[in-house]
Amino acid sequence: MITDSIYNDQKATTAAITISYMQSAGFHIATNSIFELLYKINGWMLSGVCGAMIYGRSRIGKTSAIAYIVDALHVRYGENFPILVWSLTEHGSKVTDKSFYAGILNVLGIDIGKYNRITALELKIKVINYFAIKAAETPFNKAIMIIDEAYKLDEAEYYWLMDIYNTLRLQHQIQLSIFFVGTPREMICTRDSFILQKKDQIVERFFINEYRFSGIKSCEELAYCLSELDKTKVHEALPIDSNVGLVEFFFPYAYVDSKATFLSIAEEYWEAFNEVKFKYAINFDDIPMQYFMQSFLQCLISYGTGSLNPKYFLHKNDITLAIEETGYGRINSDE
Incomplete structure (x- = not known):
């Protein structure tokens, strides 16, 4: 239906606006x-x-x-x-x-x-x-x-x-x-x-x-970053509600069924980074914040609402692929 098409276009636009905002200099979370x-x-x-x-x-x-x-x-x-x-x-x-x-x-x-x-x-x-x-x-x-x-x-x-x-x-x-x-x-x-x-x-x-100054040094620190992202709201394209969290918007079925949170996948996220570090022989103990945020946004782009292949929720294999998409390990500073 035309109405469904328009609604889907609005959701895709909201996803793009939100991701663009999270890539901007005005968005930052603390570590x-x-x-x-x-x-x-x-x-x-x-x-x-x-x-x-x-x-x-x-x-x-x-x-x-x-x-x-x-x-x-x-x-x-x-x-x-x-x-x-x-x-x-x-x-x-x-x-x-x-x-x-x-x-x-x-x-x-x-x-x-x-x-x-x-x-x-x-x-x-x-x-x-x-x-x-x-x-x-x-x-x-x-x-x-x-x-x-x-x-x-x-x-x-x-x-x-x-x-x-x-x-x-x-x-x-x-x-x-x-x-x-x-x-x-x-x-x-x-x-x-x-x-x-x-x-x-x-x-x-x-x-x-x-x-x-260092990046994310432990699963606990990564969990804190994910909990901050749980508090982040989408930047809407009308008429989408402006008081909607990222999980609720990008992974609505997981949110409705179990009130899913990004915090709940902290251990899988940490393990995914460690697997990529092992694969590319990365010797640094900490994870650069830039690669964490890029991988997170890549997860939203590849698997969330507005993507070509939306998923129920994120799993370790999805996160691992998103991390590799950022170039982490293949493009790495030795300083």
Whole structure:
């Protein structure tokens, strides 16, 4: 019937909208490592630590962790609490002090006017004034800067960061904490290079404190992630009800018959990952968050409502195939 066809199209659209939302930067769930990192960053910031390095191998979930932590800190300290997240994905190889300060202002969304007519000092003042004003508007007099892909920073940039820190602290009584994020190989090499060069000022300010970020390390942690996904609602295409959970929508018969949950398949999910790890000789103890989420979405795409072959519910073989579809094991970082 035409009505059935329209309804099925609506369900397929809802499935696509929901999966797209869960792939977006706005969707993230917490892991044990994210909670630990949040605790560390909060403690460092409160104790007045100048900086620290945070590292974890590729695809482990560092970027999502940063997004979650920024949201959590804004909930705790207010939306006006100044936190700058600066990703150096397009960082130039020849950085001047002028381009350095302009880069920060660009991330902050501050118009610098005629770039050729403004000096590096004027740009620096704009950066310092931003943090000074924003931090003073809160009762904490603190600010945070998180630099992702931090291994791309030049030595001079660390001194410019120290200058910003010192000016804020001495002239404005504002405490700025700077956190450098990257992979273990790159961040540790950067630190060791500064140690060999006896750059004690840089090392003592930015590299004494560190945290190694990891993925999902146990079945219990994976179960927690699945329980969070049990709380997630679909993003609907009208007239589908907007207060419907993922299991109820993607696996309706299992939900109606037994109130099935993703938490109930945690052990099978963990075993599936371990089988793939054994097959491809993966030696890491933890599972990168990116592969977990990709495999979960692949399960919804391949076996849930809106798929060509919808299933009653997920089983270990289905999950194993979904994990392999992500490239886990065949495309794996050795960092």
